[in-house]
Amino acid sequence: MRLEYALCALVLAAAACGGGDGDTTDGRGPSGPSTGGQPAAGEPGDGSGPASSGMFGNTNATAPNMMALANGGTLADGAVADDCEVGQLCVSDNPDEDDCGTLRLESDIEVTREPGNLLIIFDQSGSMDQPWGNGGSKLQAAQTALVNAITPLQDDLTVGAIFFPTYDCPLLLVPPVGGAVAPIDGPGQIPFQAGPTFLGAWQQHWAAGRMNTGLGTPMQEAFDRADVAIQNATLTGNLAIIAFTDGEPNCFADPNQSGPTMLEPDRAASWLGSQMIKTYVVGLPGAVGVQLLNDVAVAGGTMQYIVPDDPAQLEAVLSQVVSETVTAGFNSCSITLNPAADVPDKLLMIVEETGIVGEQQVPRDFGWSISDNGENVEITGALCDDAMNGRFTSITFEFACPEAPPPPPIKPPE
Secondary structure, three states: OOEEEEEEEEOOOOOHHHOOOOEEOOOOEEEOOOOOOOOOOOOOOOOOOOOOOOEEOOOOOOOOOOHHOOOOEEEOOOOOOOOOOOOEEOOOOOOOOEEEEEEEEEEOEEEEEEEEEEEEEEEEOHHHHOOOOOOOEEEHHHHHHHHHHHHHHHHEEEEEEEEEEOOOOOOOEEEOOOOOOOOOOOOOOEEEEEEHHHHHHHHHHHHHHOOOOOOOOHHHHHHHHHHHHHHHOOOOOOOOEEEEEEEOOOOOHHHHHHHHOOOOOHHHHHHHHHHOEEEEEOOOOOOOOOOOOOOOHHHHOOOOOOOOHHHHHHHHHHHHHHHHHHHEEEEEOOOEEEEOOOOOEEEEEEEEEOOOEEEEEEEEHOOOOOOOOOEEEEEEEHHHHHHOOOOOOOOOOOEEEOOOOOOOOOOOOO
């Protein structure tokens, strides 16, 4: 992983950066030959040609010179920049008030990426055919939203699905002989498999059509089948369960038909307590106010069930849930900066959090420090735990531009 900190190229007038009292000719310091950029008027060229426009914008200073300037040091060829302030850079040519350069630092920190796992418990009862959104049905909207949430991370996911009912509950309340939900390796289900393969199987499932008329909502039995699937699976990484339904269960499991059973909230609590598996419940239109669904979500560690206003919101929520199953943590909380930061007390830690757009600043009192020589950053306590467990997708170190305040601070680690 590459860490970076930025030295902002603040425009300073010739008198401010020249260090002289009228002996400057082009804003680069005392008169004399320059080492980069166009020669000053009347000054012979030195063969270096026009200034290059690289990652330092329109300055031709080298990385060590950048460090020196940050300390109020010297420009190339001895041009003094005594009035430059810490964290600022005096631009030698064609000053531009928005010019900022980035110096990337090598680090021994690596990001470890651990794949995630999903088990989908999906209601395919007849009521899911009711319209929702832009002319489609609840069934179609949920299908599309799930595919769109999984697709970006499909190579880092293992996914399986249990659909219910597999067989109709003709008398409701009472499941058919053998049960209303097939096991995960039974007909009409999708066993755990790699994300890309799952997406293909998902499309094939719907193209083939339901095996029944969709009569009944045997969610309790679907949870029982999910428990067996989890026990028999060999998975590494986080596992999350996402249950989709549009109403209350109305066909209840018979242990004589489908094996040992347990109420849905109790089952979700057992997954959370024994294996730290969270259960998310998506309540599609028709499920508003269903207390059982909220009880399942609370017992499963996700606080409350999800009731999206429209298909777009459903997709956004699912994308967040899916992204949290894939973790990308740092392999250490000790970071070596190379080269060292010349001004340690001015250095900022900037991070991007998983699932949050934009950069945020990490105050030092949250749990990080830098050595006096500017070579080593140490992250400690709960902040270290967060970094190792995938809270952050990137971490950089930079000097803030004087004209631009640093990004807002993150929430304190818990």
